[in-house]
Amino acid sequence: MLYPGAWPEDSALLDGDRLVPLAGSLPLDRWRREDRAPVLAVGSNASPGQLRHKMAECAITSPVPMVKARVTGVDVGVSAHVSRMGYVSASPFEAPYAVRELFVIWLDAEQLAVIDASEGVPLPHGNYGRAWLPAPEVRVELRGGVTLPGVHSYVNRHGVLHDGTGAPRTHPGQRELLTELLVGSARLRELFGVTPEEFVARARDDRHRCEAGTRLFADEKRVTESGLERYVTVQQTGSPGTGSSLFPPLM
Secondary structure (H helix, E strand, O other), X not given: OOOOOOOOOOOEEEEOOEEEEOOOOOOHHHHHHOOOEEEXXXXXXXXXXXXXXXXXXXXXXXXXXXXXXXXXXXXXXXXXOOOOOOOOOEEEEEEEEEEEEEEEEEEOHHHHHHHHHHOXXXXXXXXXXXXXXXXXXXXXXXXXXXXXXXXXXXXXXXOEEEOOOOOEOEOOOHHHHHHHHHHOOHHHHHHHOOOHHHHHHHHOOOHHHHHHHHHHHHXXXXXXXXXXXXXXXXXXXXXOOOOOOOOOOOO
């Protein structure tokens, strides 16, 4: 019910169990040399607790820079699938005039592989594909006026939920979202109960129920495209120190 988890108040470095302020000017050149990929986080990947959990499961202890950014061109929508963790997650959608404060996490090759796997990127039927969102279509401005040439982001392969007019809806928070979804669908209530708490309890670790809920979104015509699907391509990764394999060249 607390999805997407607590986000930092400002830029920070996640180092094991410690979250320390990332003060001073942005060491962008250093992270380029380390072959770190800038990844736009719109949901729980901006939560230090979730990042720590994902890395710890794979015994990865290297630090993760988390940088607050002003982002123009995307907004935070609702994924058109039910997660086996028990919630309905966030997913970006194209919104040319939207301006949001979001986090960019800078991942080395091992860390990127962990996050890719957690989002289902390597799987043919995984929930997300990783996209490179280029400037100027998506503008990512860091402290000091530094603008990135683009940023990676995870785009939902199922699409996103719309607001009733066909336009993608924004994610209002888990309790409000689940309440609205359940009120609007008798079939969804049959699957997941009548309260957000029942929804979470029934969905958690029940793959077949989650898949049925995902199909129901489509059957009830609640789903639309995010507008970012065209940016999802076959991923190319590398190892730290091998050049710009994680960071596409400047256009």
